[in-house]
Amino acid sequence: MSAMSKPLSGAECEASSPQSAGPRQAAITASDLCIGYGDLSVIDNVSFRIDQREFVSLLGPSGCGKSTLLRAIAGLLTPTSGSLQLQNSANEVTDSKPRVGLMFQKPLLLPWRTTLENVLLPVEIELGGNRVSSIDEARAREVLSLVQLSSFEDAYPKQLSGGMQQRVALARALMSDPDLLLLDEPFGALDELTREMLNEELLEIWRSADTRLKTIVMVTHSIPEAVALSDRVFVFAARPAKLAEVVPVELEHPRDLESQAFAKSVSYVRRLIRSFS
Numbered sequence: 693m694s695a696m697s698k699p700l701s702g703a704e705c706e707a708s709s710p711q712s713a714g715p716r717q718a719a720i721t722a723s724d725l726c727i728g729y730g731d732l733s734v735i736d737n738v739s740f741r742i743d744q745r746e747f748v749s750l751l752g753p754s755g756c757g758k759s760t761l762l763r764a765i766a767g768l769l770t771p772t773s774g775s776l777q778l779q780n781s782a783n784e785v786t787d788s789k790p791r792v793g794l795m796f797q798k799p800l801l802l803p804w805r806t807t808l809e810n811v812l813l814p815v816e817i818e819l820g821g822n823r824v825s826s827i828d829e830a831r832a833r834e835v836l837s838l839v840q841l842s843s844f845e846d847a848y849p850k851q852l853s854g855g856m857q858q859r860v861a862l863a864r865a866l867m868s869d870p871d872l873l874l875l876d877e878p879f880g881a882l883d884e885l886t887r888e889m890l891n892e893e894l895l896e897i898w899r900s901a902d903t904r905l906k907t908i909v910m911v912t913h914s915i916p917e918a919v920a921l922s923d924r925v926f927v928f929a930a931r932p933a934k935l936a937e938v939v940p941v942e943l944e945h946p947r948d949l950e951s952q953a954f955a956k957s958v959s960y961v962r963r964l965i966r967s968f969s
């Protein structure tokens with residue numbers, strides 16, 4: 693461990709977040725993981741463990757392989773070598789992920805479908821075009837209420853702001869009641885204030901008892917966003933990506949974005965990333 697890898701903590705923020713209390717079970721375990729596309733090596737010999745109920749952010753230079761790693765965790769890419777295992781809440785090691793939600797930078801909504809219909813789309817695809825049940829509809833309304841869009845269920849995407857469209861995308865990702873949520877720059881296209889508001893809402897959803905959601909892995913380019921949300925920040929060096937540093941963020945929730953401790957943590961991570969870029 694380098695001198696820079698000590699945990700981030702402010703004088704007034706000694707305690708870790710409630711999410712990190714108690715014994716932990718692994719959610720994702722990677723050992724000597726290598727991932728590539730043909731001859732292109734992207735992730736090079738990376739090992740880590742992410743615990744259940746943990747929020748981890750992936751930071752690193754553009755093109756280093758963050759989305760690639762996320763896609764592999766989602767089971768959409770097969771590693772070249774090494775192992776990548778997901779553990780579900782029943783403590784069974786599985787190759788596939790029983791309950792994983794995915795969300796991207798673009799909301800990817802169908803313009804001719806209402807909010808409710810967009811949220812129900814994955815269920816319809818799973819049903820092969822058959823009518824969704826009233827239980828599914830009730831679930832869709834539930835997740836829309838979680839993202840505070842209950843009164844917009846009949847609106848079309850063009851009637852929604854960028855932030856609201858991302859809320860719909862989040863609701864759609866929550867439809868399967870995932871244990872693990874994988875986010876690829878989910879708020880990257882939003883203005884700063886909207887991003888901060890959605891960050892807070894995401895934390896609330898993560899902590900609420902209304903979902904099974906335990907673990908979140910988020911790719912972001914925003915250092916303040918990573919520090920505001922995460923238990924740990926994984927810092928990757930340029931491609932082929934190595935996991936250069938794992939930075940625990942030991943600031944108590946709710947994190948005060950105006951505090952000196954927060955600013956110190958952000959500048960610490962920024963200097964770290966620069967040293968690896």
Ligand SMILES: Nc1ncnc2c1ncn2[C@@H]1O[C@H](COP(=O)(O)OP(=O)(O)O)[C@@H](O)[C@H]1O
Pocket residue numbers: 729732734752753754755756757758759760761931
């Ligand atoms: N489907 C693909 N086929 C070939 N190369 C790819 C593919 N997807 C990504 N890459 C390459 O892999 C590298 C890492 O990409 P990516 O994981 O998207 O980086 P990041 O998300 O960190 O910006 C880049 O050089 C990119 O060009």
Ligand SMILES: [Mg+2]
Pocket residue numbers: 758759760876911
């Ligand atoms: Mg990416």
